[in-house]
Amino acid sequence: MTTSRGSMRSLTSWKTVFRQYRIHKDQRRWQTTLDVSAVSKSAPLLDITPPPAPSVKTHRHIKAFPPRPSTWKRCKDPIAAVMASQMTLLDPTGARKRLFHRSNPESAKVGDILLVRQKNGEPFSGVCMNIRRRGVDTGILLRNQLTRVGVEMWYKIFSPNVSGIEVVQRKAKRARRAKLYYMRKPKHDMGSVENIVRVYSRQRAMLGTAGAKKDAQSYIRQKKKVQKKGKGKKN
């Protein structure tokens, strides 16, 4: 319902009345039209100079302090830094790293028969099925058959428990897969690599140094022991 402004004015609420009056007053002031010709120039009745244009707000520039030198830029790959510090402890000569490095043409590759000597426990040999390259955390997967049961072992190549890794036999042709998991299938299974390793260790014992000879002999001795144990179990 719309009513005229006059009728809406109530005398009970003075606040509203004043507010309405104020609005109305403002409008009235701006709606005022003045006949300029009628007003004498010497004494203007009303000062109708336009109000000053609103000043453009200019923001004061806020200074910012310069950044400090960044550690990110200083050390862009912290993981590599941590790994490098570990590497100097675990592989000071860099021989182990070279053995599995891609740039080394003589490196161990998948399909090769590897022999891993350990600090505690007997050595393990098998076909390398996978090389998982993760810097200091690099591991290899070897597969062999012990007592006609397929055995697979993961070894971390930089682990202090691994005292040596030797390439017993290289694959005749480069493997065309990165991971030779197909060797788990009976069709492709190489079976036991014990015979190949035994021949290798015998040759090494004959040709190699005293240390190597000793290693090989101990290896053969250990193997014999295991075989004996196996036989005993069977009986």
Add this chain to the structure above:
Amino acid sequence: MPPRTPLSWGTIPSLFLLPPSPRSMPCQSQRRTIRSILKPPPKPSRFDQSAKKVPAALSVSSSLNRKSYTLRQRTGVLATKKGMTALYDIESGKRTPCTVLQLDRCQVVSVKTREKHGYYAVQVGTGYRSPHNINRPLLGHYLVNEVAPKKKLVEFRVKGKEGLPPVGEELKASWFKVGQFVDAKSQNRGMGFAGGMKKWGWSGQPASHGNSLTHRAMGSAGGSQGSGSRVHPGKKMAGRMGGIQHTVQNLKVLQVDEENGIVVVKGCVSGPKKCLVEIQDAIKKPWQTVDLTLPMSMASIREEAII
């Protein structure tokens, strides 16, 4: 008013023999007044908050005391998760998986005090953000504290004002010591909208035995009339999974490299690589497991704790 004890007039001497004050009479142990003589205490204005007494348990100081066991003595720092690797122990040959965290220009931007803000806290910032990408109020905040604009700002509450380092101090990786335990808080990886089996580990429905098309569904959402024929609040359902804050507690610090800002902790930390991680002293470990560096004023507390 307790019931009056009946008077036995025979045992009590006559009134004029009694002491002058009638209030000391045994039968009138309760103080009796005439309203018109003793004015009641003036009623406080309902707008006068000072007149209202807050119960002691609800006072700010007691509530802060109650909560103080959840607060650390020192502030935490902000770091970025850089990835995982492993460390080997040369002697035992043991391999320890670890997470590499890196600090970048982690600085105290401002401190909050009990007097001014109601609690003690340290505002820590990390990284750098161009001043062109910051609004003016925040730019002013950095300017006042004389710190370069930061990429991330996080507040760490501390127990007392002894734990407030000077504003502008850079918190380096050496804030933590090798061997101490820390808590790492970060946002874990978001999985998006995940079904109930993935989100809550339900076992789903069988693949066969007449089942068709419902193998991973959530099943029933609740009972019928017995439980109100409605879905109860908090019912586990499919929905957004991950992307929430997660704290991994009691991670041992394995390596610290102040120069490169590297902190290596044992085990894993939630979140993807490059995520922001808040590292703090472990809340569930005794405070003085290792000799920690403290702000200057905190030396006294450390001595007490050691004794």
